[in-house]
Amino acid sequence: MTRRPPSNMQILFVTSEVPFPPDNGVRIVSYHAMRLMHEAGHQVHLMTLGGEGREDCSARLAQVAPLCASKPLAVPMPPRKRAAVALRSLVSNRMFFHERFWSNEFASLLRQRISDLSPHVVHLDTVGMAQYVECVPLQVGAVASINDSYTLTLENLLKAERYSGVEKLLRKIQLRQSRRFESSVYPNFGAVHTMTQVDADYLTNMNPAIRPFVIPNGVDEELSAVASVTQGQTDVIFIGELAGNNLKSLQRFLELAWRRIRREQPKLTLHVIGRHGDAARQVCELANSIGGVVFRGYVADLAEAMAVAGIAIVPLDKNCGLINKAIQSMACGHAIVTLESGIAGMPAAADGVNCVAVDSLQSMADAIIALATSKDRLTRIQQAAAATAAAKYSWNSRQRSYEHMYESAWAVANHREVSVAVRPVTLAEAKHPSIK
Numbered sequence: 153m154t155r156r157p158p159s160n161m162q163i164l165f166v167t168s169e170v171p172f173p174p175d176n177g178v179r180i181v182s183y184h185a186m187r188l189m190h191e192a193g194h195q196v197h198l199m200t201l202g203g204e205g206r207e208d209c210s211a212r213l214a215q216v217a218p219l220c221a222s223k224p225l226a227v228p229m230p231p232r233k234r235a236a237v238a239l240r241s242l243v244s245n246r247m248f249f250h251e252r253f254w255s256n257e258f259a260s261l262l263r264q265r266i267s268d269l270s271p272h273v274v275h276l277d278t279v280g281m282a283q284y285v286e287c288v289p290l291q292v293g294a295v296a297s298i299n300d301s302y303t304l305t306l307e308n309l310l311k312a313e314r315y316s317g318v319e320k321l322l323r324k325i326q327l328r329q330s331r332r333f334e335s336s337v338y339p340n341f342g343a344v345h346t347m348t349q350v351d352a353d354y355l356t357n358m359n360p361a362i363r364p365f366v367i368p369n370g371v372d373e374e375l376s377a378v379a380s381v382t383q384g385q386t387d388v389i390f391i392g393e394l395a396g397n398n399l400k401s402l403q404r405f406l407e408l409a410w411r412r413i414r415r416e417q418p419k420l421t422l423h424v425i426g427r428h429g430d431a432a433r434q435v436c437e438l439a440n441s442i443g444g445v446v447f448r449g450y451v452a453d454l455a456e457a458m459a460v461a462g463i464a465i466v467p468l469d470k471n472c473g474l475i476n477k478a479i480q481s482m483a484c485g486h487a488i489v490t491l492e493s494g495i496a497g498m499p500a501a502a503d504g505v506n507c508v509a510v511d512s513l514q515s516m517a518d519a520i521i522a523l524a525t526s527k528d529r530l531t532r533i534q535q536a537a538a539a540t541a542a543a544k545y546s547w548n549s550r551q552r553s554y555e556h557m558y559e560s561a562w563a564v565a566n567h568r569e570v571s572v573a574v575r576p577v578t579l580a581e582a583k584h585p586s587i588k
Contacts, residue, residue: 157272157558157559157562157563158272158562159193160193160194160195161189161194161195161271161272161273161558161559161562162194162195162197162221162269162270162271162272162273163189163194163195163196163197163271163272163273163274163275163558164197164198164199164265164266164269164271164273164274164275165182165185165186165196165197165198165199165200165275165277166199166200166262166274166275166276166277166281166284167182167198167199167200167201167277167281168200168201168253168277168278168280168281169200169201169202170200170202170209170212170213170216170226171183171186171198171200171216171277172212172213172215172216173212173215173452175454176393177299177476178277178278178299180369180476181277181297181299181345181369182275182277182297183216184369184370184547184550185275185297185554186198186216186219186220187219188547188548188550188551188554188555189554189555189558190219190220191551192551192555194555194558195221196219196220196221197220197221197222197224197265197269197271198216198219198220198224198225199224199225199226199227199261199262199265200213200224200225200226200227201226201227201228201229201253201255201258202226202227202228202229209226213226222269225261225265227255227257227258227261229253229255229258230255232252237251237252238322241326241329242322242325245329246329247279247280247302247326247329247330247333248326248329249278249279249280249302250280250283250333252280253278253280253281253283254283258284259284259286259287262284262287263287266287266288266289266292271292272292272293272558272562273292273293273294273295273342273558273561273562274288274292274293274294274295275295275297275558276288276294276295276296276297277297277298278297278298278299279296279298279302279330279333279334282296282298282333282337282338282341283333283337285337285340285341290565291565291566292565293342293343293558293560293561293562293563293564293565293566294340294341294342294343294561294565295341295342295343295344295345295557295558295561296338296341296343296344296345297345298344298345298346299345299346299347300346300347300348300351300497301334301346301351301354301355302330302334303327303330303331303334303354303358304350304351304354305470306323306326306327306330307327308469308470309323309397310323310324310327312469314397314400331358334355334358334359334362335358335359335362336359338355338359338362339359339361339362339363341362341363341561342363342560342561342562342563342564342565343363343364343365343557343558343560343561343564344362344363344364344365345364345365345367345557346364346365346366347366347367347368347369347497348366348368348496348497348498349366349497349499350496350497351364351366351497352364352365352366363560363564365553365556365557365560367550367553367554367557368479368497368498368545368550369476369479369545369547370479370545370546370547370548370549370550371479371480371482371483371541371545371546371547372454372455372483372547373546373547374455375454375455375458375480375483375484375541376483376484376485376538376541376542377455378455378458378459378483378484378485379483379484379485379534379535379538380485381459381485382458382459382461382462382484382485382486382534383462383485383531383534383535384462384527384530384531384534385460385461385462385463386420386462386463386523386524386527386530387420387421387422387423387460387461387462387463388413388420388421388422388423388461388463388464388465388520389422389423389424389425389458389460389461389463389464389465389481389486390402390405390422390423390424390425390426390464390465390467390477391425391426391454391458391464391477391480391481392425392426392477393426393427393428394424394426394427394428394429394431394432394435395427395428395429395431395432397468397470398426398468399428399431399432399435401467401468401469402424402435402467403434403435403438404467404513405465405467405513405516406435406438406439406442406445407438408512408513408514408516408517409467409513409514409516409517409520410422410439410442410444410445410517411442412514412517413517413520413521414442414443414444416521417520417521417524417525418444420444420520420524421444421445421446421461422439422444422445422446422465423446423448423457423460423461424439424445424446424447424448425448425449425450425451425454425457425458426449426450427449427450428447428449454480455484458480458481458484458486459484461486462485462486462487462530462534463486463487463488463489463520463523463524463530464477464478464481464484464486464487464488464489465488465489465490465516465520466478466481466488466489466490466491466494466495467490467491467494467513467516468491468493468494469491469493469494470493470494470496475490475494475497475498478490478494478495478498478501478507479498479541479545481537482501482506482507482537482538482540482541482545483537483538483541483542483545484538485534485535485537485538486534486537487507487508487523487530487533487534487537488507488508488537489507489508489510489516489519489520489523490507490508490509490510491509491510491511491512491513491516492509492510492511494509495507495509500540500543500544500545501540504533505533505536506533506536506537506539506540507533507537508523508533
């Protein structure tokens with residue numbers, strides 16, 4: 153028997169942080185999924201880890217409250233030091249993120265929240281929150297919105313020899329933990345949301361019982377208004393919080409590319425947008441020694457900040473997941489210069505047409521210098537980038553895909569078939585929209 157899912161679904165979003173402002177990879181997904189489902193007429197609810205210690209997140213909760221059919225609930229996490237979490241992870245043989253985000257209090261309150269609301273679907277963001285699927289009754293649809301496979305991410309970083317010594321050993325242990333969790337727990341979800349087909353294929357190869365749904369992120373419409381300002385500009389921009397792989401990638405770019413760019417094009421400026429703390433001090437000192445770098449820190453108005461440049465760099469060597477800064481820069485009409493792996497999850501990206509993809513950081517210097525000295529080619533790529541973002545990365549175009557994902561998760565939990573057919577877009581169609 154085929155039965156349609158409820159036309160007015162109750163969807164409980166369970167998030168690792170308050171999904172506002174939507175300015176990082178986790179918040180962006182949760183916020184826009186909530187917004188799109190609210191605008192589609194579904195009843196949206198939110199339960200979130202409200203930060204550590206005494207952080208006051210009430211102002212941010214107030215920003216998402218209009219999307220919610222009930223009062224958002226934030227449960228603060230007790231402060232946890234990274235070293236202590238890592239030690240507990242080794243002792244328990246559980247993933248670092250699971251030790252980091254597990255709370256008995258939160259689990260108890262989540263069970264009660266589900267009992268009170270009787271949602272059709274529970275949306276759990278990130279691999280760290282996916283462990284709370286044990287709190288979700290079998291008859292309730294469950295979605296794991298993970299962005300990308302953490303197992304694949306670790307696998308790639310280890311292959312690239314990004315770690316050494318004790319850290320390398322710890323990462324290998326984390327890889328085993330992650331593979332065990334993803335292969336055994338993700339099949340319990342009615343849908344596992346990833347950004348790219350690369351991650352979806354990896355997960356199903358790991359366990360064919362996993363049900364991936366590929367829905368890439370979109371971009372905010374106000375970014376497209378910047379394209380008329382950035383056209384023809386040659387200054388360079390990097391966007392991202394200066395921590396972890398972002399920080400390491402920027403450091404290597406400065407050493408291997410920016411130093412040479414400054415010698416040959418001394419008038420160019422590199423604008424670095426994103427939070428940075430003590431961990432970035434060494435990179436800031438390196439940048440100051442080379443010159444031509446402006447650190448602007450966190451900015452509330454991303455569109456205004458993006459307007460200062462015409463070329464964006466994506467120096468991350470990552471062939472899984474979707475790099476948000478890449479599609480945001482395309483929307484702004486930037487000519488993005490990226491490592492080839494940086495667009496692996498973007499089938500609409502075409503080297504030499506709407507971006508420039510290179511095989512090394514040293515080659516990024518060549519590409520940026522070439523763009524800065526060839527205004528006609530630069531402008532063509534900038535215009536094509538903006539057009540691609542407008543055609544392929546509109547948030548509103550994702551509404552039906554998200555809705556179908558939640559319907560499917562509900563259907564799996566209720567042993568039903570979803571009667572609404574949504575034909576998947578093939579990779580060939582994504583690259584060539586004229587194919588039908």
